[in-house]
Amino acid sequence: MTYDAKSRFASAALVGAIAAMVMIGSFFVLKFLTSRQVARAASDITPFTLETEIHGQGANPAEEVIGRRIDARRSDGAQALVMPVMGLAGIKAGAKARKVILMDGSIVTLNDDIRAKTSWPRRTTDRVDALRRFLTNPPESCLLHAGETLLGYDVVLGQRTAIVREKPIPAQEGQSLRDTKWRALGLACKTLRYQVEMEKPDGSQELVTEGKAVSLKFGEPDPALFDTGGSYAELKPSELWRLEAQRWGIPWNPSQEMEQTKDGVYLGLTTLSKGSPALPRASSGR
Numbered sequence: 001m002t003y004d005a006k007s008r009f010a011s012a013a014l015v016g017a018i019a020a021m022v023m024i025g026s027f028f029v030l031k032f033l034t035s036r037q038v039a040r041a042a043s044d045i046t047p048f049t050l051e052t053e054i055h056g057q058g059a060n061p062a063e064e065v066i067g068r069r070i071d072a073r074r075s076d077g078a079q080a081l082v083m084p085v086m087g088l089a090g091i092k093a094g095a096k097a098r099k100v101i102l103m104d105g106s107i108v109t110l111n112d113d114i115r116a117k118t119s120w121p122r123r124t125t126d127r128v129d130a131l132r133r134f135l136t137n138p139p140e141s142c143l144l145h146a147g148e149t150l151l152g153y154d155v156v157l158g159q160r161t162a163i164v165r166e167k168p169i170p171a172q173e174g175q176s177l178r179d180t181k182w183r184a185l186g187l188a189c190k191t192l193r194y195q196v197e198m199e200k201p202d203g204s205q206e207l208v209t210e211g212k213a214v215s216l217k218f219g220e221p222d223p224a225l226f227d228t229g230g231s232y233a234e235l236k237p238s239e240l241w242r243l244e245a246q247r248w249g250i251p252w253n254p255s256q257e258m259e260q261t262k263d264g265v266y267l268g269l270t271t272l273s274k275g276s277p278a279l280p281r282a283s284s285g286r
Contacts, residue, residue, distance in 0.1 A: 047075040048187065049072045050213055050215070051070055051213070052068065054084070056210060078103050085241075098111075103132065106122050108228045108229065113244075117240070136188075147166070156213060157215075160185050162185060163182055165181075173201075180195045193212050194210065195207065237263055
């Protein structure tokens with residue numbers, strides 16, 4: 001091989017080596033920037049623990065406290081909820097359930113008093129990414145669903161909130177249920193107060209139930225709220241709630257039969273029309 005050929009070969013090899021180094025360097029830079037973006041997005045999520053008093057069911061719903069719920073959110077976006085379940089009978093008995101939503105897509109409903117749980121099918125990556133985008137960049141006015149109306153703004157526990165009225169739900173005899181929520185603008189539209197009113201045909205309203213935030217603490221929540229019950233019995237939704245009803249001596253009534261319809265969701269045979277698998281609705285749960 002002549003000197004010129006050797007020189008050209010060495011130059012080509014040098015160019016190839018530089019190109020490879022640039023490609024490798026670009027890969028690691030991109031990886032670093034992506035990890036920084038993910039970390040920055042996570043740091044944009046404010047961690048907190050919120051306690052809400054639930055009012056209602058009595059002659060004066062605004063004054064009678066019938067239960068409490070806890071909402072917690074970690075800085076990585078994971079959420080935990082503790083609330084009374086199984087209607088008024090469950091509230092009076094002290095029946096509660098805990099729901100944990102993790103950012104790996106897993107969702108678990110747990111009944112700690114009977115050490116049992118339901119682990120729902122994992123959310124898809126697209127849904128988890130959509131949730132993360134919502135938590136880091138929520139709508140400015142906190143209007144989340146079609147038919148909602150922005151009534152104005154207020155301050156609750158030091159947080160500026162958007163007062164939003166949801167689309168009325170038709171009820172019996174020409175009446176309708178009207179739900180108004182105070183959503184915190186700085187906490188990804190978390191509800192700090194709500195009122196459910198029955199609107200009558202003559203236009204008058206009657207308060208049915210109300211939720212009022214009584215405590216808001218910033219910082220990472222208690223890790224116990226996010227425990228997924230590794231040693232708990234795994235049950236279908238209908239099995240879980242029948243066992244919970246037996247635990248508290250609550251009769252299994254027709255309104256609770258809807259829990260059996262969630263067995264198909266649990267087994268991956270059907271899906272819910274909107275939202276994620278939920279806790280059984282308490283008369284006060286929002």
